Amino acid sequence: MRGFASRTKLKDALKLVLSRVKPLDSEMVLFERALGRVLAEDVVSKTDIPPFNRSAVDGYAVRAADTFGASETKPKKLRVVGSAKIGVATKSRVRKGEAIKLMTGAPMPQGADAVVMVEHTKIEGKHIAVLASLTPGKNVSARGEDVRAGEVVLRRGQQLRPQDIGMLSSISHLKVLVFRRPKVAIIATGSELRRPGTRLKSGQITDINRYSLSAGVTSCGGVANPLDITPDKQQAMRRVLQKALKNDVVLISGGSSVGEHDIAPDMVAELGELLFHGVTLRPGGPTAFGIVRGKPVFCLAGFPVASLVAFDMLVRPAIWVMQGLPPDWGCLRVRTKLTRKVASSLGRVDVVRVRVWSEADKLLAEPIRVTGSGILSSMTRADGFILVPENVEGFGKGIIVEVELY
Incomplete structure (x- = not known):
């Protein structure tokens, strides 16, 4: 981290980021296009679900009282007087000693308060x-059993899943009112x-970060807008940054360190307010x-691993919050046992990529790499990462x- 006048602690950097972002405005969308979107208001049902009493099984609608005491050795005989079909309102009525044949989902006839399963009957001509x-209500799905009219079925701040759709x-x-998805401009800088x-x-490299960062934005619900590759020149940077500000968030990849061509933070300071430059994070320190x-404008390192680590630590939480979700939304964590020690230095948070597997009903984690901001395979081989806090000099083998x- 040589060359930085000061470095902001990772937790303080995240606090600064979250203090400057808030949920975006809302928009109305068709429910079938709302998967993954976050509700901006409660959803209240205007109807009972199911809207009528219906059979929960294939069988016969009966009066429960007509079956009291029935068994395989002492069956009760009922006369079948008709049938009820799915999707058709029935005008039939079950009277004492009668039954109406029906299938799962068919509306219950008047007078019936239970359904005897086909498996618990024998056909004897026009009788069963x-x-x-049976007891009253047996094998009947009652009106409003699932949802009552006036009931809140989905809450504000809920991310919609397939079952919610x-x-x-x-x-x-x-139609549902949802928070707008953040539009995120992605600028990749570097003449190479x-x-x-x-x-x-010779000297040229393939652009990685525009694509990995675009995928990262999409993975947490944002709308990625990758712009053209931009040279490390102030005039070009100023022009593309002003264009990028039409979006809700700007990510600048490269030019974030303290070298001669690292002009991104200076450009942010010139056009707005630079809140921090340099974070106690490895990899990802030049953020x-x-x-x-x-x-909000994030200046990320040009090295792919450092860029993605800083994205996970600082950008992803901001994108979640802008959609009305908690900053740690979607984080899945598991407790594992280290297969070997991890060395670290005081004063920074080390992000250690690890491979995770199960052995003898225990989860194990093998450290892959701590250093190497440009070694992308350290992430593609990894299942996750562990954080070594600033005040800890690594973890020993066997530590949970x-x-x-x-």
Whole structure:
């Protein structure tokens, strides 16, 4: 971290970021397009679900009282007087000593308060022999059993899952008010960068970060807007940054350290407010953050691993919050046993990529790499990472640690 006047602690950097972001405004969308979106208001059902009493099994609608005492040795005989079909309202009525045949989901006839399963009957001409005693309500799905009219079925701040889309369909809630998805501009800086598939000349490298960061944005619900590769020149940087500010968030990849061509933080300071430059994080230390025209701007390292680590630590939480979710939304953590020691230095948070597997009903974690900001395979081989706090000089072999899964 040589060259930084000061370094902001990771936890303080995250606090600064979260203090400057808030949920975006809301928009109305069709329910079938709302998967993964976050509700901006409660959803209240206007109807009972199911909207009528219906059979929960294939069988016969009966009066429960007509079956009291029935068994295989002492069956009760009932006369079958009709049938009820699914999707068709029935006008039939069950009277004493009668039964109506019906299938699962068919509306219950008037007078019936239970359904005897087909398996518990024997057909005897126009009659059935009931082989089991029933109580009122047996095998009946009552009106409003699932949802009552006026009930809150989904809450503000809830991210919609497939089952939630199904609920919206069941209550015919055709449009939902959701928080807008953040539009995130991604700027890759560096005269040496070339698009994937380009034949490289000496000194040139393939652009990685625009694509990995775009995928990262999409993975947490944002809308990625990758812009053209930008040279390490102030005029070009100023022009593309001003264009990028049409979005809700700006990510600048490269030019965030303290070298001659690292101009991104200076550009943020010139056009707005630079809140920090340099974080106690490895990899990802050369990270900066500021506000330009009310928009959060993150300056990330050019090395792919450092860029993605800083994204996970600082950018992803901000994108969650802008959608109305907690900053640690979607974080899956497991407790594992280290297979070998991890060395670290005081004063910074080390992000150690690890491989996780199960052995003898125990989860084990093998450290892959701590250093190597440009070794992308250390992430593709990993299942997650562990954080070594600033005040700890590593972890010993056999220690139980918490792994955050990718």
